[in-house]
């Protein structure tokens with residue numbers, strides 16, 4: 099331990115960190131600063147060049163004058179982010195936190211007895227020459243890698259102009275660029291409203307927001323909706339903007355196909371029943387150049403599965419990390435926070451990060467405020483209750499596969515059509531998604547199933563009649579190499595992995 103008489107020794111070269119935090123989004127950023135304030139010496143590793151993760155993605159801080167709008171444009175809880183960013187800077191200056199930005203952890207080995215070893219690689223655009231960052235050692239690890247957009251295939255979904263709703267939002271927040279001029283936003287869940295509002299603010303004509311479910315689903319669990327009054331206020335703000343700009347929000351409505359030659363020119367919009375089957379005669383075509391699809395998010399669970407930590411299927415069908423009330427996973431010394439424990443939003447992620455940091459501090463023998471931990475646990479219980487209500491109100495329609503044709507590509511990387519997935523089950527007796535994957539190759543391409551994995555596992559479950567279980571989904575995300583990696587980083591495996599140099603390095607100028 100690096101703590102003596104309540105004071106933190108400055109980080110020294112060659113000393114393993116007390117705690118490594120993977121991810122600098124709402125969860126990881128909160129975990130890192132709270133851990134440092136509790137007395138732990140922290141290394142924060144993040145694939146992002148600057149902090150904030152997905153929720154607080156913002157323009158390049160070193161070139162803000164190149165952007166028309168201020169960096170907080172389109173953001174909620176920005177003051178909270180600025181506070182976290184300021185605390186992080188103070189801890190970096192004091193040597194309590196080392197921030198390794200632009201580095202992705204592609205493998206994690208070890209355990210609480212021997213310490214954890216994180217293998218990292220530089221992301222595109224970051225400094226690849228920092229050889230000392232390739233191996234980072236830490237006594238404990240908080241995993242906060244967040245999530246990515248969940249997509250469902252439909253005919254035409256591979257056309258340029260079809261985007262994930264989160265991708266559209268990322269372009270708005272980081273680049274202040276709108277992905278099209280005339281858009282339809284489709285899928286399910288409150289995130290569609292945030293994306294549509296952002297597009298309208300950027301001057302895009304939003305012809306419709308298509309919500310697959312009926313709003314009355316919220317009425318089934320009204321108490322859960324009331325757990326997060328802040329979200330209700332946010333929703334009311336979107337509703338006012340939609341009325342002002344005359345944007346129709348169509349419920350029980352979906353985009354069943356996208357059309358165009360070489361790029362999107364139209365979207366087929368149809369009304370559906372409660373299971374998602376199209377109501378005959380309701381289809382119409384909208385002329386658009388952007389289709390933003392949002393079917394929720396998929397937690398980045400690879401490092402959790404790789405570490406052998408227990409997982410479960412959450413209410414929204416996602417594979418998530420199992421954690422105790424203080425964010426400990428089933429692996430000693432390993433904690434998880436944010437979307438990787440279940441999709442619940444940024445405020446929930448912050449609270450989970452804080453609690454994970456406090457748990458790590460307690461396990462390292464430090465004293466923490468029991469009252470703060472109790473307050474966070476209560477906050478998380480409310481947030482989870484809201485998240486369960488949100489997922490129940492916004493499920494992926496059971497019969498979404500009825501919108502597909504035989505030639506609809508399920509896996510766009512390996513160009514595997516629906517017919518090949520079905521034939522692998524019916525003709526070759528494949529009985530789980532892993533069997534289909536190794537036989538017909540969906541999910542074997544560049545993205546390794548991150549885009550098609552959810553849809554593939556649902557389709558196979560439907561074809562085989564088997565329920566989706568964690569043991570069936572885990573093989574789809576079990577990867578010895580968690581992210582694309584440079585050959586030089588693989589070659590370095592032959593060298594003994596010395597401890598990371600934790601001395602502060604010059605930040606970007």
Ligand SMILES: Cc1cc2nc3c(=O)[nH]c(=O)nc-3n(C[C@H](O)[C@H](O)[C@H](O)COP(=O)(O)OP(=O)(O)OC[C@H]3O[C@@H](n4cnc5c(N)ncnc54)[C@H](O)[C@@H]3O)c2cc1C
Pocket residue numbers: 120121122123124125126143144145146150151152153154201202203204242243244245246247263264265267268289292395398435436437438442443444447580581
């Ligand atoms: C594209 C996208 C846009 C979104 N936009 C919004 C929005 O506008 N509003 C909203 O309410 N919700 C949004 N969300 C949902 C959002 O993910 C959460 O609400 C919130 O950001 C979750 O916080 P988090 O800390 O768990 O994860 P994140 O914010 O996702 O942060 C995780 C961080 O971990 C890093 N990371 C991941 N894997 C590794 C690795 N192996 N090594 C190193 N670093 C790694 C990532 O680069 C990222 O910086 C978005 C999600 C996505 C996928």
